[in-house]
Amino acid sequence: MRTGKHYSLKVFRVWSFIFLVAGCVQQRDANEGSPAAQTPQQPAAQAGSGPVREITSITGDLYRARENNHYTVFLVTSQGVILADPINTGFAEWLKSELANRFGATVEYVLYSHHHWDHASGGSVFDATATFVGHENLAQALSAPLPGNFIAADANRNGRLEPDETAGGLRANFDRMDINGDGGVTGAEINVDIRPPDIGYSNHMAVSLGGKTVELIHPVPAHSDDMTVLFFPEERTVFGVDYINLNRLPGEIAGYSFEQWDSALALVEALDFDILAPGHADMGTKADLAAYRGYFETLRAAVAAGIVEGRSVEELQLSITLDSYSGWLRYDSQREANIADAYGLLTAGP
Ligand SMILES: [Zn+2]
Numbered sequence: 001m002r003t004g005k006h007y008s009l010k011v012f013r014v015w016s017f018i019f020l021v022a023g024c025v026q027q028r029d030a031n032e033g034s035p036a037a038q039t040p041q042q043p044a045a046q047a048g049s050g051p052v053r054e055i056t057s058i059t060g061d062l063y064r065a066r067e068n069n070h071y072t073v074f075l076v077t078s079q080g081v082i083l084a085d086p087i088n089t090g091f092a093e094w095l096k097s098e099l100a101n102r103f104g105a106t107v108e109y110v111l112y113s114h115h116h117w118d119h120a121s122g123g124s125v126f127d128a129t130a131t132f133v134g135h136e137n138l139a140q141a142l143s144a145p146l147p148g149n150f151i152a153a154d155a156n157r158n159g160r161l162e163p164d165e166t167a168g169g170l171r172a173n174f175d176r177m178d179i180n181g182d183g184g185v186t187g188a189e190i191n192v193d194i195r196p197p198d199i200g201y202s203n204h205m206a207v208s209l210g211g212k213t214v215e216l217i218h219p220v221p222a223h224s225d226d227m228t229v230l231f232f233p234e235e236r237t238v239f240g241v242d243y244i245n246l247n248r249l250p251g252e253i254a255g256y257s258f259e260q261w262d263s264a265l266a267l268v269e270a271l272d273f274d275i276l277a278p279g280h281a282d283m284g285t286k287a288d289l290a291a292y293r294g295y296f297e298t299l300r301a302a303v304a305a306g307i308v309e310g311r312s313v314e315e316l317q318l319s320i321t322l323d324s325y326s327g328w329l330r331y332d333s334q335r336e337a338n339i340a341d342a343y344g345l346l347t348a349g350p
Helices: 089-103 137-143 168-171 258-269 287-310 311-321 331-347
Strands: 005-009 010-012 055-061 062-067 070-078 080-083 107-111 131-135 198-201 203-210 212-217 231-232 238-239 275-278
Touching: 055 212, 055 275, 055 287, 062 089, 070 089, 070 212, 070 275, 080 089, 080 203, 089 287, 198 231, 238 311, 258 287, 258 331, 275 287, 287 311, 287 331, 311 331
Parallel strands: 080 107, 107 131, 131 198, 238 275
Antiparallel strands: 005 203, 010 198, 055 062, 062 070, 070 080, 203 212, 212 231, 231 238
């Protein structure tokens, strides 16, 4: 029985899935750069070679939880916890124990930001108590031969990734993720530890528990087609993952137009909030989000001007130094890639 749970939504479907066989995709980083420089209010739960895990207070009953450079949030209510991404199985097991010990609470909802494995894995840990919610495109993304953000990496177009087609966290964990040991990883293997949602929504949905509410908002697709932003109106806080970064250069821009990026970020900027808690790195304010949206505008203008001058992408990677962003995380690792992505977007045919 889930008395006390209420959700309302414009469009929803209850999906019936045969759950994927739970695998054991352990903690791994997706080459996401340096963790946030923030002041922890609780010491790291683990030190040494294990993952750094901690829980910090955001405001009121809203908390941020960390595993290395991946972050999620959770809201504690009198009837249990509303959790965003479960991140991975090891983290979820640790968090489940922490929630029981600190709050005497169980997770009643898991609200996915999107389907990418480094954020969405591990939810089965909360199976006994939780209802799982994600954007309606999430289910389709899980059943795709490869997740959308890996399709471009499949250079030989054989529907799976061989080691030389991988990088970052996937490369580092390739052997573990190649569950059947056939030398390639498929979407089913990448997503094996993702517990599919019970409920899908279309544009907007509200979840209420214990007198508290969180809104799920689907922006124009950017970074992934199944993005959800969580808005905690009482806490005046937004949780957004991967497509939102603060004081940090974006990852891959290609795949979505500058108009999509701008719309997706402007939608969040228009919400009535004070605190933004991203899935990676620093928390910040609405002004930080505006600066991040401004980065896209600056990048686009600079690359567009270079294209008009007939310059090559290699020339632009040398000349467009984006100096005012040199203090942001990933400036060294992503600046040239961002310029190349922008060049591709602005020179692509209709
Ligand atoms: Zn992602």
